[in-house]
Amino acid sequence: MISLPSGVPLSLYLHIPFCTTCCSYCAFYSEPYAAWKGFQDAYTERLLAEIVQCTASERVYDTIFVGGGNPGSLSPDQLARLLQAAQRNGKSREVTIEMNPETFGEHFFPLFSQGLVNRMSMGIQSMDDQLLSRLGRNASRSDNIKALKLAQQARKEFGIELNFDLMVCLPGQTLEMAINDIHEVLSISDANHISLYCLTVEEGTELARQVGMHTVQVLDEDGQATMLKGIWKELANLGFSHYEVSNFCKEEKYCQHNLRYWNLSSYLGLGSSAASTLENEQAWYHYTQIQDLRQFSDKAPFSGYEKEELSLVQSIEEYLMMALRTRWGIDKQLLQDRYSLCFETAFAKMVETLDPQWYFDTQYTFSLTEIGFLLLDEILLRFVMQLPEPLDRHTPL
Ligand code: SF4
Incomplete structure (x- = not known):
């Protein structure tokens, strides 16, 4: 069992490391469909057991974030069980779920209608089929359009907040293309939060291999700075405030969960490869879970975590x-x-x-x-x- 601080607000992060395929730039821990097929039930049960033990009778998490991977790889029922357990003592003020466009559908709407989730973050990344395929994304432009429309429908029907992730400085992407992506996303939805990530080449990824083989060329620092400045200016024109290096919002609709990370407030991370940062009696601790969803699914709750006291x-x-x-x-x-x-x-x-x-x-x-x-x-x-x-x-x- 992880020793949790008492008397301080705590946030909860749940990691679902299941993806449909592996994106070429991704260095996060996730497993493609062939590797995790059949593990969803066992994974959910282990996660549930840990949530129940951590959620003592008085604990209400300030914020919850279900991320991945792609949480849409679990069924709405599995997600509902996890979120009900996490909110059994009361609702959190912000509950975000990440969704990939290709797996999002109306069958997830009960999570919103039951009040288990009030914010959705969707990885759109690009509206260009060629760029999406170069990134190894599983979603096409038409999947993205369909998902954007559905997300907007959910916003209208249930009042949820929306964030869309977009990627820029992609090989072959011009400033105009990047700005058009933002316009198109905002023409379909009235999202008031955008996360804008600059493509980085992470060691060990398919993209790093392609760059090493000179089959893909990425922008140098000056090229990136020029593109970022142009996009940031456009977002400001559209009324978005730049409140974190990669995050923009309107009407002060900050991501409360991430604000807690950036402020180094205590948060508990559960799931394979999840990390926690907890302050306990004026000392700071990191807990990390091994990156192996099979071991996580098969072993007893709270096995496989490593604890580190920060100096x-x-x-x-x-x-x-x-x-x-x-x-x-x-x-x-x-x-x-x-x-x-x-x-x-x-x-x-x-x-x-x-x-x-x-x-x-x-x-x-x-x-x-x-x-x-x-x-x-x-x-x-x-x-x-x-x-x-x-x-x-x-x-x-
Ligand atoms: S969907 Fe997200 S987590 Fe999964 S491989 Fe792609 S970038 Fe990584």
Whole structure:
């Protein structure tokens, strides 16, 4: 059993590592259909047993996120059982489910009508058949259109919030094509949240192999920056506020679950390869689950988790990494209260070496501008270099 903090709000993440096929760029843990066919029942039962044990009589999760993989690989009934168990003491204020367009259908509507889910996040990625096929996506343009219409229907009928994931800086994609994708998605739905991901080449993926063989060419950093700036400008024109490096919303419809990650609030992650970050008595812990859905499905609840206590420096690093991603940035008072670290003492000298176009520095916060977002890794490194070396401690659960 994972030791959960008491008396602090907790979020819950459920990982469903089942996909139809493997996308060429994907480095997440997921298994294609042939590998997981027949495991859904056992996987659901194990997940359910863990949810029940973690959901003590008084616990109401602040937010819940069911992600993957593709949660649409489970049946609506299996998903309903998981979400009912997680909300048996009361409804969470935000419950998001990820859905892939090719498996989404009206048969999932009972999750919305029963109030088990109030937000859906759909991986559209592109509206161009050629690009979709290059990415190894299983959905076509017509699948995406159909799913967008259905999602909008669900929004109208049940009042759910919608997010669509789009990918940019794809090989062969122009700025105009990327902007057209956004327009088309917003012409079908009135989604007020968009996640916009820049294609990255992750080691070990099919895309990395193709790039290594020179059969696919990706944009260099300058090309990416030019495209991103053009798209960000268009999203601003459309009324979307850029509140995190990859996330945009209207009417302050932030993803509350992700805000908790970025703020380093405690969250519990269950399922094969899921991770948790929990604060317990002023110490920070990571729990991670082995990436093997067969072992997860076959073994007893809570086996296979590894526990790591984060050193103070690791926790600070993690906070800086998350906070700099958001438009609110580093909260100087929080840094002082949570880590006894004075921002000015630790970082003011280094900040003087940064280009003033990269950041906003006030008495209370330090945050990045959009130009700064483009240089996030470099700026983060400069912050981290001001900290002492982190300790590394692993303890098996
Ligand atoms: S559907 Fe998502 S999780 Fe599955 S392979 Fe594609 S990108 Fe990865």
